[in-house]
Amino acid sequence: MSEIRVNGIVIGAKDFKEADKIITIYTLERGIVYAKLAGVKKPNAKLKAAKELFCFAQFDLVSKGDFFSVTGANIIESFFCLSQDLEKFYGACNILEVLKVVGRENENNQILFLETLKALDSIGFKGSDPKLVLIKFLIKIFEALGYDLSLNRCGKCSMPFSGKRFFSPADGVVTCLACKGAGAVEISPQVHSVMRLCQITDFDKLSSLKLPAQAAEEALSILTKNFEDKFDRKINITH
Numbered sequence: 001m002s003e004i005r006v007n008g009i010v011i012g013a014k015d016f017k018e019a020d021k022i023i024t025i026y027t028l029e030r031g032i033v034y035a036k037l038a039g040v041k042k043p044n045a046k047l048k049a050a051k052e053l054f055c056f057a058q059f060d061l062v063s064k065g066d067f068f069s070v071t072g073a074n075i076i077e078s079f080f081c082l083s084q085d086l087e088k089f090y091g092a093c094n095i096l097e098v099l100k101v102v103g104r105e106n107e108n109n110q111i112l113f114l115e116t117l118k119a120l121d122s123i124g125f126k127g128s129d130p131k132l133v134l135i136k137f138l139i140k141i142f143e144a145l146g147y148d149l150s151l152n153r154c155g156k157c158s159m160p161f162s163g164k165r166f167f168s169p170a171d172g173v174v175t176c177l178a179c180k181g182a183g184a185v186e187i188s189p190q191v192h193s194v195m196r197l198c199q200i201t202d203f204d205k206l207s208s209l210k211l212p213a214q215a216a217e218e219a220l221s222i223l224t225k226n227f228e229d230k231f232d233r234k235i236n237i238t239h
């Protein structure tokens with residue numbers, strides 16, 4: 001039996017036995033961790049706040065074989081507000097959906113962890129449009145994993161953009177007309193600028209952006225499709 005202390009965000013919870021839950025925590029120190037919260041469904045359970053989705057806490061865990069049990073949780077931010085508003089809730093769930101695909105057990109990724117916290121904070125406390133937060137989050141995730149979309153210059157010839165631009169799914173980059181690959185789709189200047197503005201604007205300033213809804217929708221659908229192609233997984237995005 002060994003004890004560890006980790007900083008993590010609850011990204012999933014499942015019932016287990018009568019009164020227990022198994023929670024999925026995305027941790028700064030070791031990526032995804034599954035841990036049991038014993039007796040947590042009882043009304044007076046000491047750790048019941050730690051079973052809630054989005055809860056950001058310092059968790060004390062003991063391992064028995066391959067399994068962890070939570071023995072203590074020092075809550076840093078419950079993100080309770082995310083569960084009080086349907087639009088915020090779904091927006092924050094979308095962030096977790098992405099994280100569940102790219103997060104790995106026993107593999108820490110500090111950037112991914114910090115960007116997730118910033119995204120949840122932006123939706124919960126900064127009044128940002130969850131759609132723009134997701135656009136920025138996806139762009140950040142691509143960058144963090146080494147798939148730069150090349151939003152500022154053609155991803156093939158590196159020339160600054162002028163005239164038409166395209167997204168090439170096979171390469172996962174934005175290109176000029178001369179460099180577009182098979183299956184490339186043209187992206188309008190509006191959609192391109194939504195992506196660029198989301199890329200360069202900090203999470204806590206996203207609420208100041210007033211962007212055309214249709215272009216944001218299109219940008220999100222291109223990014224989601226690109227994400228699914230890259231990771232060969234469907235993501236369950238609600239919007």
Ligand SMILES: [Zn+2]
Nearest residue numbers: 154157176179
């Ligand atoms: Zn080019």
